[in-house]
Amino acid sequence: MPRIDYFTEANSVEAVNARMGEATDPRLREVMASLVRHLHDFVKEVGLTQAEWEVAIDFLTRTGQLCDAQRQEFILLSDTLGVSMLVDALAHRRPAGATENTVFGPFHVDGAPELPMGSCISLDGKGESCRYTGRVLDLDGQPIAGARIDVWSDNSDGFYDVQQPGQQPTWNNRGVFVTGPDGRYDFVGIKPVSYPIPDDGPVGHMLTRLGRHPWRPAHMHFLLTHPDYERIVTHLFVAGDDYLASDAVFGVKASLIVAYRPVSQGDTEWEAAADFVMVKPPSR
Numbered sequence: 001m002p003r004i005d006y007f008t009e010a011n012s013v014e015a016v017n018a019r020m021g022e023a024t025d026p027r028l029r030e031v032m033a034s035l036v037r038h039l040h041d042f043v044k045e046v047g048l049t050q051a052e053w054e055v056a057i058d059f060l061t062r063t064g065q066l067c068d069a070q071r072q073e074f075i076l077l078s079d080t081l082g083v084s085m086l087v088d089a090l091a092h093r094r095p096a097g098a099t100e101n102t103v104f105g106p107f108h109v110d111g112a113p114e115l116p117m118g119s120c121i122s123l124d125g126k127g128e129s130c131r132y133t134g135r136v137l138d139l140d141g142q143p144i145a146g147a148r149i150d151v152w153s154d155n156s157d158g159f160y161d162v163q164q165p166g167q168q169p170t171w172n173n174r175g176v177f178v179t180g181p182d183g184r185y186d187f188v189g190i191k192p193v194s195y196p197i198p199d200d201g202p203v204g205h206m207l208t209r210l211g212r213h214p215w216r217p218a219h220m221h222f223l224l225t226h227p228d229y230e231r232i233v234t235h236l237f238v239a240g241d242d243y244l245a246s247d248a249v250f251g252v253k254a255s256l257i258v259a260y261r262p263v264s265q266g267d268t269e270w271e272a273a274a275d276f277v278m279v280k281p282p283s284r
């Protein structure tokens with residue numbers, strides 16, 4: 001009789017991975033074999049108890065049950081564990097001088113109105129006004145024409161329009177601008193405020209148990225696209241914000257922190273200037 005290697009504590013990884021069929025897609029085989037290895041190593045390293053396993057199952061169940069078209073608790077989990085930023089870092093190893101990426105976040109909406117340069121995107125009249133200016137450049141410092149700049153931020157209460165339908169005007173603090181030959185952009189929004197990520201679900205509970213807060217430092221979102229260049233998903237962070245060093249989703253990079261300067265001394269009208277540098281996609 002052929003010897004059968006039944007499942008044991010010692011051979012658990014091999015026992016599971018040996019079941020994969022011959023025809024399994026090679027990349028899926030690589031990913032799953034590694035996942036099983038790390039998962040089993042983790043269970044063995046911490047000596048996971050049955051009660052802890054039940055807590056984990058319940059946590060993941062509640063995380064899934066909270067997800068719908070408006071709420072994505074699993075992305076929040078990925079964000080707060082640093083996985084979203086890590087995957088983004090692996091995918092965007094850009095040369096020095098190029099604008100760095102950060103998290104996309106859950107509040108982007110396709111179809112925001114395309115506006116002439118100089119337009120104001122704040123429609124609720126709340127908050128401290130801020131004029132955003134700068135250029136979209138290539139790595140040689142040459143202006144890029146036809147770059148599409150999609151911007152969005154919270155309002156001065158710390159909520160995006162989609163979080164308060166009926167309360168905020170549609171497209172409040174959102175707009176799309178397309179650069180001309182000089183690569184310049186120019187629009188008026190607000191000086192954004194820091195806000196907590198949704199913390200009334202399992203991820204918020206996890207943060208509390210870990211002694212972490214749910215706050216993100218104030219930021220303006222930017223999505224830059226152009227047919228000839230790699231897409232940039234990034235933010236401008238407000239210099240001096242209390243949460244720059246402890247962003248709940250690890251999105252802050254030093255190069256993305258921008259000084260918001262008062263238009264005149266003691267003023268509550270602000271200016272923020274930043275250039276964006278796009279790179280060609282890696283050739284395949």
Ligand SMILES: [Fe+2]
Pocket residue numbers: 105107219221
């Ligand atoms: Fe945001």
